[in-house]
Amino acid sequence: MRLLLTILLLSCLHLSAQTEQERDSLTSEKLDEVVITGQLNPQSVSKSVVEVKVISRKDIERQAGNTLADVLNTTLNLNITPNTSTGKSGVSLFGLDSQYFKVLIDNVPIINEEGVGNNTDLTLINLDDIERIEIVEGAMGVQYGSNAVSGIINIITKKSSRNDWEITAYSQEETIGDEYEWFDKGRHIQSLKVGHNFNDNIYGNVIYTRNDFGGFYNEKQGENYEANDGLRGHEWLPKLQQNAKGLVSYKKNNINIFYRFDYLNERIEKYAENVDLNENPATGTTNPSALDEIYRNNRFYHHLNGTGTIFNKIGYNVSVSYQKQTKDLERYTYRIRNQEKVNLEEGEYQSRSAFFSRGTFSNIINTTTANLQLGYELTNEKGSGSSLAIVIGPESDEINQELNNYDFFAASEIQLTEQFSLRPGFRASFSNLFDTQFIGSLSAKQTLGEDWELRAILGSANRTPNYNELYTFFVDVNHNVQGNPDLNPEKGVSAFLHLKKKSSFSEGVFRLKNKLSFNYLNLKDRIELIVVNQNPLAYQYNNIDSFKAIGVFSENEIYYENFKGQIGASFQGVSKVLDSRTQRNDDYLFNLQLNSNLSYTAPKWQTTFSLFYKFIGEQQQFVEQTNEAGNQEYVTGKTDAYSWMDATINKSFFDGAFTTTLGCRNLFDVTQVNTTAVEGGTHNGPPAQIPLGYGRSYFLKLTYNLSF
């Protein structure tokens, strides 16, 4: 691929001779973006009944975000949860993990080896062809189906260009903490994007990105280290991602068709901490070896979409998508001194494929006061997990599951008065594994005068049980832990109230947008591992617990000349009703979050200074512990507060042909926080720290833009 990149770069040289500049203005700020998430027809944020947050292309660029994990660190309410032992990064929102959160690209859920849309590894979502990111908090099951419980992210890709040719190439060099070397350490990103309008109707683009994350060593010594003192390997696993994407779109009259392709290859290196010295007692020599693992992810994504109108009235939007992600595992014994791999074994670790189709038909009824949208969603999902990924009986090699969902939904928007609109929605979901499920939503929007908007949103969504919950089988003489194939989906309901005010002073020079929101989320039939038999002791997963989240948050934006600021605060409480435990405490435990994103543009220098900040207050969780008297007791465990800050300087040269972004991530140098809020396992004590980051790191990104 390096060769390909080189060739493509060289071919740019020829094109550049006829350069003619036409650049988008970098400084103008759209006040009212158009959004599509949860809408009957694309419309502006202010007209939308659903509350949609937008992260724009410019925001992404100011933060030099390459993957979704890079840009969500300072978003209010959303927490990024990195897993250093798998190399994945998930999302936690309103106290619920990434199983409850759905990531879509152009309205289509993106696959990963553990889910369709949910359980997404944010580091696998490359942002190089993204126009904007739309975020909706709260259950969105009617529009987006199962697992959209705590919220969704809908990534909107770029599908057109004003220029005949658009070529963007960039190279980004990043330290990992204070670690950096040309190859083995640090993060190295190269990307090339070429977009072209073939004629008035056809646009296409191709992108290649290479993202080489060298891993975080900290005290550790990497692969070629022969002592058995716990220092071999990496604190954060090194990984190399290569991503190729392409898009062709056709636009004529009122027909829009696009096909988008995305291929991702990821290689994660997991070098074992434990070194087997292989002492030869006779010769007194050693031959250190380690059991190493290489994980390879391959993801294919195809998406064909058509939008338009039929009968001069009905707006259709139909997507057909096939996606597959396979995670393979290569295990081998690494003879450290000879740097030689022996006993190599390769096999599939986990995989999932899905055929997905979603269609919406708007304006079925379309009067000035009412609009009806009908839609369907079809998912044929096949998944498998090997015995290395899921705990199953030794006689089974793998778990295979097919999940077919056939969903129908209807949404209507009723404009009762000029100020008041209502948006009821309904979905029926038929599947081969679970009982038919019905979910509903109801949203209302009231405008109060010119500047005030009030929205009330009721939503619902279910979470499908995962493979561990369904199929775990760990039964031996000492243990009996079993999955439960009869589990039902967990049922979630959310309610949000948003009050928004827009203000403008000094003829629009100074503008304010303020929002105050209240949220409530309830989850029933939560799945938990419980004791189903005391003697002999046996565990099984069951639908038993419930979960509530309640909170208030405020997000405020301020615009003054070349200054743009955003400041937010959130106070969230979580209550867990653990019917699975004999002892429990379902009191609400609260957490405070603050965030602020500031940017100032100096037009004369074509330079933007940005600051991204988030504070996460002390987090609490009830944990069961054995006290000094030897009795089990319920105590409040705490995770320390921490702050996250990124700062960047973005400067354009030569009328925007070159852009450099210089920045510092994690200014507060956070690596881990102390916690007493995690329970230990049956055999081992609780961890005392949660890894969060790899320390203060610096980056430099050089972008070359060519368009004519």
Place this chain on the structure above:
Amino acid sequence: MKFYKSILCFAIATLALVSCSDDESSTVSSNPFVVAFENLSTNLSEIETSENIPLVYSETTTEEGSITVLIEATNAVYGTDFITNPAVINNNLVVPISLGENGTTIEFKKLNPALDETVEIKFIIIATDYSNAVIQGNSTFTLNSTASLGRGFAPEVGGPNQPNQVYIDLSSEEQISVQRDAWDLGFYGGSEFKVGINSSIYMAVAQLESTNIDAVTEADVASIKDQVAVGTFDPTNEAYIDNPDGDISKTAISTINATESDNNVYLVNLGYEVGVETPAPGSVAVAGESRGWKKIRVLRQNDGYLLQYANIDDAIHQELFISKDANYNFTFFSFDTETTLLIEPKAEKWDINFTVFTNILEGAGSYGFSDGVLHNRKGGVIAYSVNTEDIAYDDFQLENIENSNFEQDQRTIGSSWRNVINDDKVLVDNIYYIIKDPNGNNYKLKFTALLDDSGARGFPEFKYKLL
């Protein structure tokens, strides 16, 4: 033109970033080449006419060379009492090193069959002609009449199903391997009248009210069957197993009483067959199919035992007389063969036993353990563990022995030499053991492997040395 230049700069910068090779940062040492004797000694009296003395290389040879060995004989004369191949010239013999080999041998031929215990013949490696060669490890080999001086050992536990119990005699370097489920009951050969059960297949027994074995039916035992098992997480289930410390007075079956009517019927859970599944690397699958249930009653007869046994619902029982043999800890009986069997070596001919065993977890009752190493408590072996931070293994000498530290508990080694709680199954690196056999030989013993090369369990290795 300005643009052309800028693009060129960019292209060059990018090319520079993507075209070189990897940084090389490694912290490994290079291997010396070592030739050493596989073991430290052999008992001269056990050699009939000739014996091959094995030499091992630290790596497969990639060149040719030679080893020079010095012979020091006490009370024996080369050419008269013994000869070797290659032959000794001027007290030295030279063994060639061939290409692509992992070891070689020196042939020792005993010419005088009457060599007594005052004879000692030492083989000492004094030079190795090979690149980067170092003399270390077992550089001296002794032929004499004393106990083994030590060696490396790989007991045949048999992999992740751990099918075997392996009895090892350190002083004679002998191992006897027996399939775990070959026996069910052990009848004690000592002065007491005791019956033990096979803890390596997770057996359990419960005393019943009845003293009439034929009267016991399924209905009498149905309610307690769930409890009479290992791993139920009920602390009271300790009553159903022999105490794992190996004390013969703490067996689950009460002492067999001389008064016939005092001996109750017992419900016997026969535990599990040896597992046959292949578990994930690093895990074990020791327990297979359940072996079912029996009822038994044991009586004294003629200074031996009378075993009565039957299936639970049978109204007629079988009987077998089992005599005591004081040379052995136990006389073993199997329900599969319905005969007595020889399982353990003679009581004084084994020191440690590699076996799956039933342990007790504080507060959770009986719990099945893999990778167990039990010392021969009943045969008079004692042991204790030493932390390498206190004295390194290589530094431990006879005078370092603390006699008060010796323990009887047969689990002194137990499973303390490995840690399998986390996903990574690891050898405990900082522990070794001092073992005293009934003849007063003191050995230091350290484990060197838990897994095989590809990470499978059930392939232990250890090394030991006479102090």
